[in-house]
Amino acid sequence: MKRFFLVIVLISSALWLPAQILVSFKNDSTCKTDTIIVPLKVQELRQCASFRIEFSFQDDIIRYDSLYFRNPALSGLTASLDGNNRLVIEWTSASAIPFGTGNIAKIQFTALQTGISLLSFDDVQTYFKDEQGNSLAYLYSDGSVKVHPRGIQYTLSQLMMGCSKEDKGRYGISILSGTPPYQIDWDDGFLMPGIDTVVLGVSPGQHKITIVDGNGCIYRDNYFVKVLKAPPIHFTSDPDTVYLQKPSVQFYSNIDSLLNVGIDVYNFQWNFGEPDSSRSVEKNPLHTFTSAWEFFQQQIKEYRVRLYAINNDNCDTAVVKFIPLQRPKVEVPNVFTPNADGINDVLIIKVDGKTETDQPSLLRYYERMELVIMNRWGRKLYESKDYRNDWDGGKLADGTYFYVLKCIGRFGEEVYKGSIAIMGSKN
Structure with missing residues (x-):
């Protein structure tokens, strides 16, 4: 069924x-x-x-x-x-x-x-x-x-300062009134475990802080981290170039000027960038670059000169300048006109393309220059063991003469020979 x-x-x-x-x-x-x-x-x-x-x-x-x-x-x-x-x-x-x-x-x-x-x-x-x-x-x-409602009162204060190149600033907040609990967010630095009212390791300059109270109300503010000042040092040099055959440079710092106005300079030191690590603790040292010939042979074209200083707050600073190393370019004119018109009246040996009016002393470039003037038969007519751009042709008549120029320096001598014409003399 x-x-x-x-x-x-x-x-x-x-x-x-x-x-x-x-x-x-x-x-x-x-x-x-x-x-x-x-x-x-x-x-x-x-x-x-x-x-x-x-x-x-x-x-x-x-x-x-x-x-x-x-x-x-x-x-x-x-x-x-x-x-x-x-x-x-x-x-x-x-x-x-x-x-x-x-x-x-x-x-x-x-x-x-x-x-x-x-x-x-x-x-x-x-x-x-x-x-x-x-x-x-x-x-x-x-x-x-x-x-x-909005309602919070607080103070921000810097608790510790560091030097300008250090992240050692310390800042704190003290909340006087409001609605707890609070959440505090600092935009820089780090916190100690369990403590958010003090921030450590803050870099110099302006920063931001955000506070959130128990009602969720947000408060934003800025705070500025000040720093201990390092000595504002600087220096100049004369000349501003290391010349190969006379590589002595006079350096001038502003350390005396700082001390005179009460700015602390606890210690300082020069480093001239030489292989022997030459140092100086003078305020205005005269330094001779003994490695100039070695650098020139190696085609090293400059020295790195550094002045370092520190104050009693242990804030330090350093100023670095690159001083060029140069072999002077000597130019002896082929004519001069000793006619007492104030123009081209003396034999001006030019160095580094300087004009007659702004040509500094030849002693800037070499320890000395020796100049001999001869006639076509090789007779010596003029001689200087320390030529200073001051020969006016003497009593020589117009004509062509010959010269031998010796540029004597620390690493030997450079010899230049050629002819020069006297024109417009009164002899």
Whole structure:
């Protein structure tokens, strides 16, 4: 015998009903004078072609500023105030959009004074509709914005200074009144474990501190880390070049000037950049670069001269200059005119392209110069063992003569030979 079974399946009617729309605000808080972004959230918003959302708020506590949205499907979304304390948000589309669940928009308010502002939906004016204009059922959940008072008093103070090149600044904050607990964020340095009111190892200059009190109110401030000053030293040199055959340079520092105005210079030292690590503790040393010929042969073109100084606060500083090493370029003219007109009246040997008027002493470049003038038969007519650009031709007549110039320096002599014409003499 066959048996038949009747199976009755009960399906919950909830599976056949469309999910109900829920529009809601959350309860949020901010602080007086701050702005707050309040999200407007919907759930199960499907096949919607238009909506109008209207809600009220306490305009003496918060002020509406603006509305933001990201969904490109919400193009055309508008927000307008109906009076001072009711906001109307409207949107219409030619076809239904399946929004789903998420934030329709975000609304920005500014907190005006302490208190609680309810965000209360108007269920009469609020609606959601499909393409046919049929209303879609929805639920709503009001929200609120609580505005906390602002009130904190504190002092910021520097507890320790470091030198200008050190990150040794120490700063502290003392909170005198407010709503604890506090969160303190320093933008530089590091904290000791469990202590956030003192920051260590802060670099010099301006920094920022952020304080959050127990109400979540945020306070921002700046603080400036001062430093102990290092000696403001500097130096000059004469000449400003190390010349190969006379490599002595006079250095001048401002150390005496600093001491005269009460600026502390505890110790100082010169380093002239030579292979033997030459040093000096004189304020204004005269230094001879004994390695000049070696450097020249190796095509090293400059010396690194360094002046280091430190004060009683152990703040140090160093000034570095690069002094060029150069072999002078000697130029003997081929003519001069000793006619007493004040122009080209004497034999001027030029070095490094200097003009007659700004040509410094030849002793700047060499220990001395020896000059011999001869006629065409080799007869010596003039001789100087230490020529100083001062020969006016003597009583020689106009004509062509010959010279031998020896430039004598620390590393030997350089010899130049040639002819020179005297023109316009009175002899």
